[in-house]
Amino acid sequence: MGLDKTTWLALDVEAPDLPQKCTAGINKFLGYLYANGYHNLMVYGSASWFKEGRINQAKLHKYAKLWVAAYGTPQPGINHVDIWQYTDRFKGMSLDASYDFKNLLKSNGKSATPIKPEYYTAKGLYEVKTDLIHAYNKLPLKGDKNKRYVRLAKGSRFYGVAIKDGDIYSLKTQVGF
Structure with missing residues (x-):
């Protein structure tokens, strides 16, 4: 896709037909991305998948950040979460909203990747x-x-x-x- 190596890539792990234990497959995919120069990686999943052990947080590659969805709760319910998606109905609209605890995806309220006004160096x-x-x-x-x-x-x-x-x-x- 021509993505810059600094692009954040999130592996969305929530399809019901995935194996009961997903951690090994997640690590294999993350390892492939990491070996190919993509180091800004995160795993997105429901808090219940972590609690049930479908995703074993302790066995995930340490360089992967965690983005956890947990709605209707005062906190994510999982330790060491980097981003918490707390709703899919932000201000009554069908809109997801997340709290980025470590400002991984933004920098002082601005895009983490500077927007170039005329031409992008990325081909195409x-x-x-x-x-x-x-x-x-x-x-x-x-x-x-x-x-x-x-x-x-x-x-x-x-x-x-x-x-x-x-x-x-x-x-x-x-x-x-």
């Missing part, structure tokens, strides 16, 4: 500068039937590959053009 990473752009299913970029429901707002970042379309270039992305 772009930022929307206008208020809104539409995504299209295919080239050429015209016709309402060709428009996708997907719209990218100002400040959205995405990866794309420039494709020549007549005299202009269009960006091919995972969501269309």
Whole structure:
């Protein structure tokens, strides 16, 4: 995906069809990422999975941070948690909210990764500068039937590959053009 090595990667461990004991598989995946230069790693899971032993906190790789979901409680209920997701209904909306105890994902209220205003050094990473752009299913970029429901707002970042379309270039992305 072209992610910078400083990117935080969270392994979301909550699918009900996962093995009853997940720790070995989690460690194998984390070890692969770590060996490939990604050192900002975290494991996300429900507090109940830790309490039931589906995820054995004591046996997880020590470099992995913990992001635990525990709703309706005054605290995460698990020791040594780095981030606590305390609701999925923030201010009555269908919106997750977490408390980052160690400010891993932010720095003084600003993005931990500085946003570069014009050009990203990561190959193929772009930022929307206008208020809104539409995504299209295919080239050429015209016709309402060709428009996708997907719209990218100002400040959205995405990866794309420039494709020549007549005299202009269009960006091919995972969501269309």
